Amino acid sequence: MLHLDHLDMGQGAFSLTADWQLAQGSRLAIIGPSGAGKSTLLSVIGGFLAPRAGRVIWDGQDITAAPPAARPITTLFQDQNLLPHLTIAQNIGLGLSPSLRLTAKDHRRIDDALDRTGLAGLGPRKPGNLSGGQQSRVALARALLRQRPILCLDEPFAALGPALKTEMLGLLAALADETAATVLMITHDPADARAFAPLTTLVAEGVAHPPTATAGLLDAPPPALAAYLG
Amino acid sequence: MARRPVTLIAGGLAAVLLALLLAPLAVLGLRADSVALSGADLAALRFTLLQAAVSALLSVLLAVPVAKALARRRFVGRGALISLLGAPFLLPTIVAVLGLLTVFGRSGWVNDLLGALGLPQVSIYGFHGVVLAHVFFNMPLAVRMILQGWQAIPAERFRLAASLGFGPAETARHLEYPMLRAVLPGAALVIFGICLTSFAVALTLGGGPRATTVELAIYQALRFEFDLGAAARLALLQLAICALAFALATRFTVPSAFGAGKDAAGGPPAPAGWRRGADGVCLLLAGLFVMLPLLAIALRGLPGIMTLPPQVWAATLRSVVVALASTVLAMGLAVTLALAAARTRRVWPGLVATLPLAASSLVLGTGLFLIALPLTRPADLALPVTVLVNAMLALPFVYRVLAPEARSLEADYGRLADALGMIGFARLRWLILPRLARPLGFGAGLVAALSMGDLGVIALFASEQGATLPLLVQRLIGAYRMDTAASAALLLVSLSFALFWAFDAGGRRYAAS
Amino acid sequence: MKSLTTALGLVCLASMATAESHATDKPVLSVLTYDSFTSEWGPGPAVEAAFEATCGCDLQFVGAGDGAALLARVQLEGGQSDASVVLGLDTNLTAQAAATGLFASHGVTAPNALPVAFDDPLFVPFDWGWFAFVYETAKLPTPPRSFPELAASDLKIVIQDPRSSTPGLGLLMWVKAAYGDKAPELWADLADNIVTVTPGWSEAYGLFLEGEADMVLSYTTSPAYHLIAEEDAGKAAAAFDEGHYMQVEVAAKLASAPQPELADQFLAFIATDAFQSVIPTTNWMYPAYPTAETLPEGFEQMIAPQTSLLLSAEEAFALRTQALDEWRAALSR
Missing domain, CATH: 1.10.3720.10 (MetI-like)
Structure with a gap:
């Protein structure tokens, strides 16, 4: 279970609090107006930003002070998920060994991950030669190999077309099912939330609200969400 | 967030650098009574x-x-x-x-x-x-x-x-x-x-x-x-x-x-x-x-390059060794400080890396001489001190070359590397060296060549043996041998440039591959 | 910090490359001198060989920049120097040197061969020369014969800065010795002849050889180098009617000398032929003591000024600050 215990994630005048729990294996959409702090929330959970107060707890363990890589979390950023000077296979391999000391078994697992994400044969290429959709798949393939129990997605598919995005969400869902991962995903699109995440948290007016059922929230939005959805 | 080791190391190095810059002043300053700046000093200023x-x-x-x-x-x-x-x-x-x-x-x-x-x-x-x-x-x-x-x-x-x-x-x-x-x-x-x-x-x-x-x-x-x-x-x-x-x-x-590109x-x-x-x-x-x-x-x-006296070659070897040692030292300092500046977003690494620019090498040399005197024969320290001072004096240039790129690197890929647990040597090997190859090569070339050419403090420490190539050029001129000096100087310049080129082109090639 | 370890390794390597073999039982006499004396082309190697043949010791020259740097070095080291002898100060610096109390008196009684009376309890002269303006005979058939003539001409000269070089300080004293209170006017007249002022002798002489000036401040013996070593008779020193200021280079024993007997022995050795005969064609100066043989061929062609000017060490020291201010004021206009 992921527990955000009286988190205060403010910086200067900006303020954001969260105090709720999320069961293991849940899929949570994070929705809210621009600038409300959706990315800040994921940054604090992912360990890239220290909270002003409060704790992040996973399975009873306080991970508030743990460095990002030591957390049970894989984060997919909006962009810069790949290192452009390394090959696709190396980029995925970083998920197994940050020093790229890869065994023959590791290479087989990388090849397998490439297959699973529809990238078979692209291992030796550099990211610059891949389409946007393919690059997202590489990031997913690495997430697959890292096998962390929590996946945080900061709109990694925002730049993709509708069809491609649907495809990626499908792939993501399959991966999450397979690893029983807890998924937290920022989105701007209520349709994505309905399709992918049974739970949604609304981030608005300085509060990341406790997760509620997505359908109910979107059908009867509170004023702040209604204003955002238009 | 725990402080990263590189920041701590950089902090330590910065303290040592500051001490090296200020200790000579302290040693000199302690020995005389203070007077205000004279009119001539003000004109000079x-x-x-x-x-x-x-x-x-x-x-x-x-x-x-x-x-x-x-x-x-x-x-x-x-x-x-x-x-x-x-x-x-x-x-x-x-x-x-x-x-x-x-x-x-x-x-x-x-x-x-x-x-x-x-x-x-x-x-x-x-x-x-x-x-x-x-x-x-x-x-x-x-x-x-x-x-x-x-x-x-x-x-x-x-x-x-x-x-x-x-x-x-x-x-x-x-x-x-x-x-x-x-x-x-x-x-x-x-x-x-x-x-x-x-x-x-x-x-x-x-x-x-x-x-x-x-x-x-x-x-x-x-x-x-x-x-x-x-x-x-x-x-x-x-x-x-x-x-x-x-x-x-x-x-x-x-x-x-500008954000990161995809190396297109x-x-x-x-x-x-x-x-x-x-x-x-x-x-x-x-x-x-x-x-x-x-x-x-x-x-x-x-004209005289083929008939250089034999002493030149020993001095050349000495100079190259000094240059390479200075390069390794200066690059280690510069990379550490530039990364610390990029991570912490503070100005102290930059300030410490810039100050040696204005350090008077004469004062630096004299101060270090006074510090070394009670401990050992200064002549025994001639080359190590030269390496140290050359590395310090070259640091500002390398730092200036590295800092902006280290900053972009950290902004663009720092989070990803943190998320993947790329720390220490893994980060150096797979992120920093490949992404910074170009400025690293350029910077290393600058230090190597600068250390080849710089007389720095060697004159104060040098003994009968152990002359470097620039000192030898100076001695040749002092002995009226202008033509030989010109040839030795050409050798010095060519070697400096060859070192510079080797590092610079090496960095560019590595970055392109 | 792999790089730092590598650097340290290289430093050790570099130190080893220069480590001298100290594996002798002989006592070591360390002589602090200026760089060009100890250089491969200076008097150092020959003097070392000759002295070691008689002293049963290991003579080591320690180079310390130029003449002015020597005194600074001695003062820096205070009484802690390894050196027993300092060789290479000139009379413009000896008053200051004597005042430090770091030098001991010598016992050399041999009569020197200087053209002026010189007897100092602390300092033994080892060579001397006259300052002079050197020119190319082909370009300048009729050189000026005095400072006023030079000032009145449109000839261009390069001089050294008295604040950073001993020849520069020598010229300052030359003008002061010859013109006294009129020195500022002379400097003002000379100002438009001075192409530039260099930090040291090397830069000035280099500029002259590159054709940047018609004349350069150097020594009357400078043309001898070109004549003897390069077989180039095209350089000469201009003889000035006022007389020529002398540079007398001296050596002295340090009061704190670790090897006082060897130091005395070395100072006495300076007055001998073995030392003096090396001087003309290595330091390109005149020997300070009589030599068995006459000067090498070529030296007879050098000008021999009628009047030798030399302020006493005390006078030179007392006049320096004022002369410097006059010089700076006149040339800054």
């Missing part, structure tokens, strides 16, 4: 500030069009020209001055040409001569730093500009101006710092005591008056000016936020028409300005 500021401004302003032309044009010999731009900066002072005089002196090529055309002669001596020499030394360095800025703009941004129908004016405003705001203050700061401690060039080409710099006053205080306190005070003044200049430059620097090919657009011609003229003039004095040095030294 005025001249020093003026010539350094004008030299720095002119160097960076002239460098912009040259760097722009180099960034957007492709031509045969472009790589060679870029490499050669590193050369003037690396010349030992006296060699460079004689080279400049062969071209611009009273009986130099320019005046010969003017005379043949029936035009009045120009004199290189005076304020303008000092500035000319400093621009010769430093404009090419500025070109390299600015060119690097241009190359750091991702190709995607230029594509975006093209798709938005940007002409040269719009590209300049939206892409190039922000880049220059990020790069120029740092470049100007470095050059200002170099010129601040100029002494032989300023005096020789300045034409007389009007062109007295603070560094000369330090020399006089140390050598003739043995007023250690005065020397320490003046050296502290130089450091204070440098710190002030650093604050100013930091104030004016606006980090460019392509650079700035290369407009045709008159701009093409203008770029050509720029490159030709800059090329001639840099190349002619180098040619003069080569012509002067070439």
